[in-house]
Amino acid sequence: MTTKTIQKATSRGQITLPVAWRKKFNTNQFLMEAEESFLKIVPIDTDDLGEYEVVFDAARDNDGKGILGRDLIKMIQKIDG
Template sequence: MTSIVKATTKGQITLPAKWRRNFDTDRFLIKEQNKSLIVTPLDVDSLEDENWETVFDANKHNKGKGVPIDEFIKILKKTL
């Protein structure tokens, strides 16, 4: 299935419902490759099995609010 989606003024896009229903997850990896965006569904349980660690959860750590990327990078650097 191919779909054209429009980004909001904040840069957000909505994945079509049919795509979301096909995967038992609400987490997706998005990476840039050859001037394209590759969207891959993530199985959070398998990430835990591979010793991945969530370093920031907006709901848990910031009352549901995001953090600007430059501020996030500063915080990460302090922890390393």
């Protein structure tokens, strides 16, 4: 399995995780962390969600519409202070 790939963001700021990665981790929940020079995406078990803060839920927060990646990063940075 390839462990690195270059993905182009859509015009809406979305990226697609390769199908092999999605199958390997068998989850649709991911922890996203903005580091100084990179974005870290970590698959998580839904049983462990209690220890994480949901910053954006499209259905809850935006009438089911997604947001741009840069806007999500701003939200994460605001939480991290």
